[in-house]
Amino acid sequence: MSHKNELLNLxxxxxxxxxxxxxxxxxxxxxxGELRCLIGPxxxxxxxxxxxxCGKTKSTSGKVIFDNESITxxxxxxxxxKGIGRKFxxxxxxxxxxxxxxxxxxxxxxLGFFRNIFKFFGQKDKEKIDEIAEFVGLKDxxxxxxxxxxxxxxxxxxxxxxxxxxxxxxxxxxxTAGMTNYETSQTAELFNKLKNSHTLIVVEHDMxxxxxxxxxxxxxxxxxxxxxxxxxxxxxxxxxxEAYLGKKGITNA
Amino acid sequence: MDFFISQxxxxxxxxxxxxxxxxxxxxxxxxxxxxxxAHGEFVMIGAYTSWILQTKLGMGLIASIIPIFIITxxxxxxxxxxxxxxxxxxxxxxxxxxxxxxxxxxxxxRLTVGSELKYxxxxxxxxxxxxxxxQEVSIYRVFIFLFAVAIFFLAWFIIYKTSFGIKLRAVTQxxxxxxxxxxxSGVVYSSTFAFGTGIAAVAGAFVAPLKSISPDxxxxxxxxxxMVVVLGGVESLxxxxxxxxIIGESSSFLxxxxxxxxxxxxxxxxxxxILRIKPQGLFTKRIRS
Amino acid sequence: MTKKILKNDYFIYGLVCFSLFFVPVFLDDPxxxxxxxxxxxxxxxxxxxxxxxxxxxxxxxxxxxxFGLGSYCMAMSLKLKTDAVHTGSGGLPDFMVWNNVEVLPWxxxxxxxxxxxxxxxxxxPVLLAIVLGFFIFRGxxxxxxxxxxxxxxxxxxxxxxxDQQRFTGGFNGITDLVMLKxxxxxxxxxxxxxxxxxxxxxxxxxxxxxxxxxxxxxxIFQAIRDDExxxxxxxxxxxxxxxxxxxxxxxxxxxxxxxxxxxxEFASPTFLAVPLSLSIVIWCAVGGRQSLLGSFLxxxxxxxxxxxxxxxxxxxxxxxxxxxxxxxxTVLFLPKGIAGAFEKYLR
Numbered sequence: 104m105s106h107k108n109e110l111l112n113l114x115x116x117x118x119x120x121x122x123x124x125x126x127x128x129x130x131x132x133x134x135x136g137e138l139r140c141l142i143g144p145x146x147x148x149x150x151x152x153x154x155x156x157c158g159k160t161k162s163t164s165g166k167v168i169f170d171n172e173s174i175t176x177x178x179x180x181x182x183x184x185k186g187i188g189r190k191f192x193x194x195x196x197x198x199x200x201x202x203x204x205x206x207x208x209x210x211x212x213x214l215g216f217f218r219n220i221f222k223f224f225g226q227k228d229k230e231k232i233d234e235i236a237e238f239v240g241l242k243d244x245x246x247x248x249x250x251x252x253x254x255x256x257x258x259x260x261x262x263x264x265x266x267x268x269x270x271x272x273x274x275x276x277x278x279t280a281g282m283t284n285y286e287t288s289q290t291a292e293l294f295n296k297l298k299n300s301h302t303l304i305v306v307e308h309d310m311x312x313x314x315x316x317x318x319x320x321x322x323x324x325x326x327x328x329x330x331x332x333x334x335x336x337x338x339x340x341x342x343x344x345e346a347y348l349g350k351k352g353i354t355n356a
Numbered sequence: 357m358d359f360f361i362s363q364x365x366x367x368x369x370x371x372x373x374x375x376x377x378x379x380x381x382x383x384x385x386x387x388x389x390x391x392x393x394a395h396g397e398f399v400m401i402g403a404y405t406s407w408i409l410q411t412k413l414g415m416g417l418i419a420s421i422i423p424i425f426i427i428t429x430x431x432x433x434x435x436x437x438x439x440x441x442x443x444x445x446x447x448x449x450x451x452x453x454x455x456x457x458x459x460x461x462x463x464x465x466r467l468t469v470g471s472e473l474k475y476x477x478x479x480x481x482x483x484x485x486x487x488x489x490x491q492e493v494s495i496y497r498v499f500i501f502l503f504a505v506a507i508f509f510l511a512w513f514i515i516y517k518t519s520f521g522i523k524l525r526a527v528t529q530x531x532x533x534x535x536x537x538x539x540x541s542g543v544v545y546s547s548t549f550a551f552g553t554g555i556a557a558v559a560g561a562f563v564a565p566l567k568s569i570s571p572d573x574x575x576x577x578x579x580x581x582x583m584v585v586v587l588g589g590v591e592s593l594x595x596x597x598x599x600x601x602i603i604g605e606s607s608s609f610l611x612x613x614x615x616x617x618x619x620x621x622x623x624x625x626x627x628x629x630i631l632r633i634k635p636q637g638l639f640t641k642r643i644r645s
Numbered sequence: 646m647t648k649k650i651l652k653n654d655y656f657i658y659g660l661v662c663f664s665l666f667f668v669p670v671f672l673d674d675p676x677x678x679x680x681x682x683x684x685x686x687x688x689x690x691x692x693x694x695x696x697x698x699x700x701x702x703x704x705x706x707x708x709x710x711x712f713g714l715g716s717y718c719m720a721m722s723l724k725l726k727t728d729a730v731h732t733g734s735g736g737l738p739d740f741m742v743w744n745n746v747e748v749l750p751w752x753x754x755x756x757x758x759x760x761x762x763x764x765x766x767x768x769x770p771v772l773l774a775i776v777l778g779f780f781i782f783r784g785x786x787x788x789x790x791x792x793x794x795x796x797x798x799x800x801x802x803x804x805x806x807x808d809q810q811r812f813t814g815g816f817n818g819i820t821d822l823v824m825l826k827x828x829x830x831x832x833x834x835x836x837x838x839x840x841x842x843x844x845x846x847x848x849x850x851x852x853x854x855x856x857x858x859x860x861x862x863x864x865i866f867q868a869i870r871d872d873e874x875x876x877x878x879x880x881x882x883x884x885x886x887x888x889x890x891x892x893x894x895x896x897x898x899x900x901x902x903x904x905x906x907x908x909x910e911f912a913s914p915t916f917l918a919v920p921l922s923l924s925i926v927i928w929c930a931v932g933g934r935q936s937l938l939g940s941f942l943x944x945x946x947x948x949x950x951x952x953x954x955x956x957x958x959x960x961x962x963x964x965x966x967x968x969x970x971x972x973x974x975t976v977l978f979l980p981k982g983i984a985g986a987f988e989k990y991l992r
Contacts, residue, residue: 157878183880197871199935200864207861208868214880216889219862261875268879391789442977448704448788452930453976455923459969466962575919579800586793621804624797631794632784 110135110272110302111156116165118151118326125151127326129165133272138294138303140313143323144347149306150192152323153274156304157189158182170271184214188270192277192306194257198250202241202260205249206232209264239263239293255286262293266301273297275305279312291315322347362491363609369497371604372504373566375597376559377577378584379511380552382596385585387528387548390440390450394458395581396574398553401428402560403569404465407474417479417561424561425554432553436546444545458574465571474569500562507555512593524548528591583627589637599638603627652991658855658938662848668840675835680952682840682908684945685847689901691928691944692854692937697894698926699934700858702870703887704792707799708925711770711895713917714802715902717813718769720912721753722762723822739821744811753812759827766903767896773798774895778888785884787873799917806914818913825907834908843904850897854937857893866890927968931975932982939984 111133118126126148133139141149154160156167158179167175174182183189197205207224210231236242239259244252252260258278265273275294279287287309294316297303307313313320313334320337322329324346330337337343381395402424409420435457443450477483482496515521526534527544535541567573584603588595603623610619630638650656668681690712697703724738737749755761777798781791806813814820825832825839832839857863868876869883869890877883906912915921925944932943947968954960979986 159874179874179877180880180882183878189878191875195872195875197868197875199871200867204864205868208864208876209879211861211879214882216862216885219865220857220860222861223859224861264875264879439973439977446980449976449980451704451789451792452926453973455926456969456973456976460966460973463962463966463969467959467966471958471962579796579919582793583797586790615808617804617808621801621808624801624804628780628794628797628801631790632780632786635784635786635790 108134110137110170111304112166112168113152113156114166114168116152116155116167117163118148118155118160119163124326126155126162129323129326129328131321131328133302133304135302136299138298138305138316138318140317140320141304141306141323142308142310142313142320142347143329146325147323148326149323150276151326153189153276153304153306156182156272157187157274159189180214183268183270186271187274188265188268188272189274190258190261190265190276190278192280194254194261196249196252196257196260196264199248201246201248202236202252203232203245205260206235206263206267209267210235235263235267238266238296240289254281255283258282258286258290259293262290266297270301272302272304275303277306277308279307279309287312358490361489363612364605365488365491365493367601367605367608368501369604370608371600372497372501373559373563374580374584374604375600376500376504376507376562377556378581378596378600379507379593380555380559381581382585382588382590382593383511383515383555384549384552386591387524388440388444388545389447390443390549391447391454392549392552393451393455393578394435394461394574395454395553395556396576396578397458397461398428398432398556398574399560399563399577400465400569400571400574401431401461402557403476403564403573404469404474404560405557406561406564407476407569408469410476417565420561421558424557428557429550429554433546433550435553436549440549441542441545458578462571462574471571476565476569478565496565503562507558508593508597511555515593520544520547583624587627587630587637589639592637592639595637595639654855654859654938655852658851661938661942662844662851665847666841666844668844669837678837678840679835679908680949682834682843683905684948684952685843686901686905686908687928687948688941688944689847689850689904690898690925691932691940692851693894693897693901694925694929695934695937695940696854696858696866696897697890698929699936699940700863700870701866701887701890702873703891704788704926705795705891705894706792706926707795707797707922708894708898709922710795710799710802710917711774711898712902712905712921713806713912713914714770714773715766715899716906716909716912716916717806717819717902718756718762718766718899719903719906720819720822721756722759723825723906724819725753725757726759726826727821727823738814738819740814740817740819741811746811750812763903767899770895770899770902771892774891775888778884778891782884782887796919796922799922800919803914803917806917814912816914818911818915820911822906822910832907834910839908843908846900846904850900851937851941854893854897858937862886862889927972930982931972933984933987935981936984936988939982939987942984943982 109132111131113129113131116126116129117124129148129152131152141152143149151160155162158177161176166173169185169187172185174185197208200208207228210228213219232245233242236245239262241256241260241263244256249257249260262278279290282290291312294303294305305316317334319331320334321331322337322343329346330340330343377399381392384390384392405424405427406417406420409415409423410417439453439457440450443453478496482499484495485492486495486498488498515524523534523539524544526537526539527541531541584596584599587603588599606626607619607623610622665685669678672678672681693711694705694708697705697708737746756765777795781794786794807815810816824834830838832842865876865881865886869886873883902916905916928944928947929940931947932941933939951961951964954964975982
C-alpha cells in the first residue's frame with residue numbers, strides 16, 4: 104500500500120498509568136476508506152488507543168499522524184476540527200436537550216462563541232437535521248428529550264452527532280453494546296453505508312458483527328498489536344486463538 | 357532562631373487544629389464522595405455540646421469527649437440515613453443538601469440556645485504555659501497537638517489495620533464490586549459519616565475555649581477544612597496531614613509579617629495556584645479516567 | 646390553549662416584567678417601594694447564577710464577588726459626588742480622611758466620571774471572570790474544584806477589601822452616598838423613580854439573557870452542562886464557552902450590584918461574602934436553576950419573605966430554618982426546583 108493512501112499512523116505509542124503500561128509500543132496503519140476493526144480481550148488497551156487518537160488521553164511517548172500531519176497530544180477540539188469523530192462506549196448525548204437540539208449543536212461549521220450568540224434555528228437547519236434523522240431512523244423522535252430514547256436509539260443519535268460533522272475518520276467504541284439483534288443488523292447496514300466516503304475504526308466484541316462489516320481486523324493484547332489481517336486469517340491464527348477467541352474460532356466467540 | 361522556633365510552634369498549633377477539624381471531612385469525602393458543607397456546623401455542635409455539658413452538668417473537658425463523640429455520631433448517622441443516602445447518584449448535589457443541613461443546625465441552635473456568644477474556660481490544669489525549646493507555650497495547645505496526632509493515628513489504624521478499614525477502602529475504590537463481595541456499603545457509609553462528624557464535634561469541643569462559641573463559628577472552619585482536604589488530595593490521610601501542615605505553617609508565618617486577614621488571603625491564593633497546577637491535590641495518583 | 650401560551654417563554658417573561666412595573670401603583674409606602682427595588686436586584690443576581698450554573702453547569706459559589714464589585718464601582722462614583730467631610734466637594738471621601746489618607750488613590754481617580762463608574766461596574770467583574778475562566782477552565786478543572794476555587798477567590802477579594810480599610814472603607818463599606826442623578830433625572834432610592842429604573846434595566850437584562858439562552862450559543866452552554874466531553878469532540882473549545890458563560894454571568898451580576906448600591910445607598914463587604922453567595926444558590930435551587938425566571942422569582946419570594954418576617958429575631962430565624970428545610974427537600978425531591986416541576990406539568 105502506498106503511503107499516500109494512509110490516513111492514520113500510530114507509531115510506537117506508549118501509555119503509562121503510574122507504572123502500568125496500558126498501551127505498550129503499539130503501531131497501527133489505517134488506509135483511506137477502510138473499515139478497520141480493533142478487537143481483543145478486555146484490558147487489551149483498545150479504548151485507550153481510541154482515547155489517544157482523539158486526544159482524550161495523552162500518550163507517554165509515540166506519534167500519531169493523521170492525513171500526513173502530526174496530531175500527537177493536541178487538544179480534543181482541535182483534533183476534532185481536523186476531521187476525527189469519536190463515538191463513545193457509553194453513549195454520550197445531551198440528555199436534557201431534544202433530539203433536534205442535539206443535532207443542531209452538532210450541525211455547525213462555525214464554532215466560535217461570538218458567531219453562535221447571534222445564530223438561531225432556521226429552515227435550512229431543519230432540512231439538514233431531518234435528513235440525518237432519517238438516516239439514523241430518528242425522524243419521528245425529533246421532539247423527544249434525549250434521555251427518554253431507548254438504548255439503541257441513543258447510540259444512533261450519537262452516531263448521527265458524529266456523522267453530522269462529516270469527519271474523515273470515525274472512531275466507534277463498541278457501537279452495538281446493549282443492542283438487540285435487530286438493532287445490531289441495522290447498525291451494520293449503517294456502517295456499510297458510511298464505509299466508502301469515510302474511514303472507520305471500530306472497537307467491538309460482537310464477532311458476528313465484526314465479520315459482517317470489516318475489511319481488516321487488528322487484534323490487541325496487553326497493550327500490543329498481536330495480529331492483523333482479514334477475518335479468516337485472524338480466525339486461524341494460533342496466537343489469537345490462545346489470547347482471545349478460544350479454540351473454536353470467531354463464530355463462537 | 358528564637359523567632360523561627362516560635363513561628364514553628366505557633367504554626368504547629370494551627371496545624372493540629374486544622375488537622376482535627378479536617379480529618380472527619382477528609383474521611384467522609386474520601387470514602388463516600390460526599391461534600392459535607394455542614395461539617396463546620398458539626399464542629400459548632402461539638403462546641404455547644406461541650407458548653408452544655410460543662411456548664412449545666414459540671415462535666416470536665418476530658419470526661420465529655422466520649423459523650424460528645426457519641427451524641428454527634430448518632431446525629432451524623434441519622435442525617436446520612438435520612439438525607440445523604442438519597443444523593444449518592446448525584447454527588448454534586450450533596451454540596452447543596454449538606455449546606456441546607458448546616459443552615460438547619462445553625463438555626464436550631466439559635467432558636468434553642470440563643471445567638472449570644474458563649475465562652476468556655478480552658479481546663480485549669482492545662483491553663484498554664486510550659487517551656488518548650490526555649491519558648492513559653494500554652495499547655496492546652498500542646499495537649500491539642502498531641503490529641504490531634506493521636507486521633508490521626510487512630511484513624512490511620514482503623515483504615516489500614518482493621519477489617520472494617522479494608523471494607524472501607526474497598527467501598528471507596530469501587531462500591532458495586534465491593535457489594536458483590538458481600539460488603540454492606542450502606543453500613544460502611546453510615547459508619548464513616550458518623551465517625552467523621554463525631555471527630556469534628558470533638559475538635560469543636562477542643563477549639564471552644566480558644567475563642568468564643570457562636571452559631572456561625574462553623575463557617576470559617578468549613579472553608580479551612582475544605583482547603584485542607586482538596587489540597588491534600590482525596591483518599592489520602594497523609595495528604596490531609598501534609599496539607600494541614602503546609603496551610604498551618606504558612607498561615608502562621610505570613611501572619612507574622614502582615615496580619616491575619618492578609619495572611620489568610622495569601623494562603624488562599626497559594627492554594628488556588630497549587631490546585632491549578634495539581635488539580636487532584638498533592639498526593640494522588642494518575643488513573644485511567 | 647392555555648398550556649400553549651404558558652409554554653411560550655417570551656410571553657410569560659413579558660407578563661412578569663410588565664406586572665412588576667405596577668408595584669409602585671399599589672404600594673404607597675416609600676419603605677416598601679425601596680425594599681421591592683432591592684428584591685428585584687437580588688432577583689437579577691439569581692438570574693446571573695442561573696445562566697452559569699443552571700444552563701452551563703458551572704457551580705460558582707463565589708458569584709457574589711461580581712455583584713459586590715459592581716456595587717463598589719457604583720459606590721465609588723457616587724461617593725466622589727458626595728460632599729466630603731472636612732475637605733469639601735472634590736476632596737477625599739470621609740473614611741479616607743478618618744484613616745489619614747492624604748491623596749486620593751490612583752484607582753479612585755477615574756470614578757469621578759459616572760460613566761466610567763457604570764462601565765467599570767460591568768467590566769471589572771467581566772475582567773475577573775475572564776481571568777478566572779482562563780485559570781479554571783483552561784486547566785480543565787471541573788465539578789467540586791470549581792466550586793471551591795470560586796469560593797476561595799471571592800474570599801480573597803473580601804479579605805483584601807476588609808484589610809485595605811483606608812482605601813475601601815473596610816468593614817463599614819462605602820456609605821453616605823448621594824442620590825443618583827443622570828441628565829436631569831433624579832433617582833430617589835425611596836421613590837418610584839429608582840424603582841422604575843431598576844425595573845426597566847431588569848426587563849432589558851432578562852430579555853437579553855433569555856435570547857442568549859435560545860441562541861445556538863445558549864444551546865451549546867446547555868450541551869456543555871450535559872456532556873462537556875461530547876461538546877469537545879464536536880470541535881468546540883469548551884473552555885472558551887465556559888469562560889464566556891461566566892463573563893455574561895459576571896456582567897449581569899455587576900449590573901445588579903450597581904442597581905443595588907443605588908437603592909441601598911451604600912456598598913458593603915457583605916455584598917461579596919459567603920452568606921450572600923450561598924443564598925444565591927438556595928434561591929436558584931428552590932426557584933429552578935435551569936430557568937432564568939424560576940431563579941428570579943425564587944430570589945424574590947425568599948428575600949421578600951425574609952423581609953416581611955424580620956419583625957422579630959425569632960421570626961427571622963424561624964423563616965431561615967424553614968428555608969433551610971425547604972432547600973433540603975427541594976434538593977432531594979425537586980432537583981429542578983419549582984420551575985422545573987412546573988415545566989414537567991406543562992408537558
